[in-house]
Amino acid sequence: VFGKIKWGIHPHTHKTLTEGKAIERSELPHKVILPVRQHIGAPSVPIVNKGDNVKKGQVIAAAAEGAVSSNVHATISGTVVDISEQPHPSFGECLAIIIESDGLDQWVEGIPTERDWQNLSNTEIIEMIKNTGIVGLGGAAFPTYIKLTPPEDNPIDTLIINAAECEPYLTADHRIMLENAERIATGILIIKKILAVDNVIIGVEDNKMDAVRVLTDALAEHHVKVAAVPTRYPHGAEKMLITTLLKREIPSGKLPMSVGVVVQNVGTALAICDAVRNGIPLLERVVTLSGGAIKEPKNLLLRIGTTFADAIEQCGGFKFPPAKLIMGGPLMGVTQFTADVPVIKGTNGILAFSKQEIHDGPEASCIRCGQCIDICPMGLNPSMLSILAERSLVEEALNDYHLLDCMECGCCAYMCPAKRKNVHYIRYAKKLSAQMSAQKGG
Amino acid sequence: VSTEVVKDDQLAKMIVSSSPHMFADVSISKIMWTVVIALLPAVIFAVYYFGMPALQTLAVGSLSAVVFEAITQKILKKKIWVVSLVRNFVNPKVRAPIYITSIATIVTVVELLLRAFSPVLYKALGIYLSLIVVFAIILARAEVFASKNTPLPSFVDGFGMGCGFTLAMVLIGGIREVFGNGTILGYTVLPSSYQPALIFILAPGAFILIGYLVAAFKMLTEYLEQRGEAA
Numbered sequence: 001v002f003g004k005i006k007w008g009i010h011p012h013t014h015k016t017l018t019e020g021k022a023i024e025r026s027e028l029p030h031k032v033i034l035p036v037r038q039h040i041g042a043p044s045v046p047i048v049n050k051g052d053n054v055k056k057g058q059v060i061a062a063a064a065e066g067a068v069s070s071n072v073h074a075t076i077s078g079t080v081v082d083i084s085e086q087p088h089p090s091f092g093e094c095l096a097i098i099i100e101s102d103g104l105d106q107w108v109e110g111i112p113t114e115r116d117w118q119n120l121s122n123t124e125i126i127e128m129i130k131n132t133g134i135v136g137l138g139g140a141a142f143p144t145y146i147k148l149t150p151p152e153d154n155p156i157d158t159l160i161i162n163a164a165e166c167e168p169y170l171t172a173d174h175r176i177m178l179e180n181a182e183r184i185a186t187g188i189l190i191i192k193k194i195l196a197v198d199n200v201i202i203g204v205e206d207n208k209m210d211a212v213r214v215l216t217d218a219l220a221e222h223h224v225k226v227a228a229v230p231t232r233y234p235h236g237a238e239k240m241l242i243t244t245l246l247k248r249e250i251p252s253g254k255l256p257m258s259v260g261v262v263v264q265n266v267g268t269a270l271a272i273c274d275a276v277r278n279g280i281p282l283l284e285r286v287v288t289l290s291g292g293a294i295k296e297p298k299n300l301l302l303r304i305g306t307t308f309a310d311a312i313e314q315c316g317g318f319k320f321p322p323a324k325l326i327m328g329g330p331l332m333g334v335t336q337f338t339a340d341v342p343v344i345k346g347t348n349g350i351l352a353f354s355k356q357e358i359h360d361g362p363e364a365s366c367i368r369c370g371q372c373i374d375i376c377p378m379g380l381n382p383s384m385l386s387i388l389a390e391r392s393l394v395e396e397a398l399n400d401y402h403l404l405d406c407m408e409c410g411c412c413a414y415m416c417p418a419k420r421k422n423v424h425y426i427r428y429a430k431k432l433s434a435q436m437s438a439q440k441g442g
Numbered sequence: 443v444s445t446e447v448v449k450d451d452q453l454a455k456m457i458v459s460s461s462p463h464m465f466a467d468v469s470i471s472k473i474m475w476t477v478v479i480a481l482l483p484a485v486i487f488a489v490y491y492f493g494m495p496a497l498q499t500l501a502v503g504s505l506s507a508v509v510f511e512a513i514t515q516k517i518l519k520k521k522i523w524v525v526s527l528v529r530n531f532v533n534p535k536v537r538a539p540i541y542i543t544s545i546a547t548i549v550t551v552v553e554l555l556l557r558a559f560s561p562v563l564y565k566a567l568g569i570y571l572s573l574i575v576v577f578a579i580i581l582a583r584a585e586v587f588a589s590k591n592t593p594l595p596s597f598v599d600g601f602g603m604g605c606g607f608t609l610a611m612v613l614i615g616g617i618r619e620v621f622g623n624g625t626i627l628g629y630t631v632l633p634s635s636y637q638p639a640l641i642f643i644l645a646p647g648a649f650i651l652i653g654y655l656v657a658a659f660k661m662l663t664e665y666l667e668q669r670g671e672a673a
Binding site: 009011168321322323324325326330331332333334335336337351353357358359360361364367369408410413414415416417418419421423424427 | 455456457458459460461462463464465466467468469470472473
């Protein structure tokens, strides 16, 4: 149906570890750590003080004024015990609000409620999505309300719901599709109403045909197409998904908007349903805990702010000390130096890997085999980029080899027979280029 | 690339690195083994068609590849992994075959060079040149000295051993020639009344002579030691 796909890789998915396991609601954490930066954009500003009593659902850090930002809510009821720099799963350290539970788990007044969303205006709905702190739950965590308000001169004709979940090991989206199809369907209809588009496509990888059937049933009367796309990493990258589903290519450096498309993650649709229909802010999310070092892999519904250590405790702890602890998938995830980091809005998986699972080896010189060029989804030359980056030749990488088009999917490093750390080098070059442009600007 | 950070006991050594954290089970050596397998039919046919010369070409080609890689790595100040690879790879129990293989490679190269530049000498040496491969003293030096030392001392050791060995050969050969034929380097030195002792020219005579020489050297060293103690 979609023609032969030439880019990407087909790693062992290891999804059988958790895909058959129903989502388990986690125990109430005794403590949550809520960083002020859980999204792309400006950090939010704490509006509570040490010693304050907070209720579940209460805003504790408000979105920065006039910037891309998002609210942060208390995810349990209790006392603010500290506001300080804490370990953060993607930024190393970040200002965070620590709440100690009172064990009551009380809602703040007014939540949850019942609303008839069909009678609400778009402005009201977007305001709700903004206030409930919803961000893209696929991992990038871009504030959703901004994506849903494209500029007026940019017509949108298609909404794509990204349910590809192409990262190995992760099954969180798969489980929510199977278990919460009705809420996802409502969420999708809400987004559809806001964007006023007719064409809605849900892109699911064809290793999740059960989810395809469930969603097709749930959305049968609403003209929503559920498309099973070939299982191939990185099909969950929005540029890849758009190309496969619509045969539209996003120009270099542009957003999906430029080809008239808005992409939302399936988990975001679920959160939007809860926020708009019941007024519930983004307090919890499904996280896949998996990998060879975890005793009992699970899909857990975790409060945001729960530490990785607490979450892993509920999976029976570690079998043996892990070689790597990762937030996210094995191909784009971030390694952790401690298990005391909190689950944030973008955390879709927590993986603890044994040494054997990594298949890593000593790095050799590039042998010019060209594998990485064959599979790069963006059509770049990763070997040349990494060689230039090694020598800090940023100008050449930028101008001749389109450094900034790399989305760091990791296919090149995965396939490299010389075990070259291409993504590492490319990130280094991107950082150098950012420093250079900052110097020029200043 | 990756840094190891020490934290609690259980998470003592978690690796922190850039993504990805999963790699395909591919490596350069796997690719090269595939190349080797792909080339095997050509090798088999070459040996079938050209015989020994094809094998010799292969040996020379392989050796020079390894040597030049080692030289390149030396120049680029990289780890010379040919040597370390073999050192780690070779099980001590099977070291003798490895020594013989490496000695055989070197001997083959010398043999080919001799045949090209000095066919007369090559002809005179005959099978004895090839027999160097199983020469006990070379194996002994490889075992006792070269396997435990770096190339330069090993080379000096080998050169010294060679000189000493040459001296011993000249001595044994000289005595055998004098008694067995009455000549030194072809010139008659003993009167014609001397009846040459044929036993010296035959192989057993050499062994008997070596025995006497060893005994003589033993006596000499003992005498020297005693004199040293007396003084």
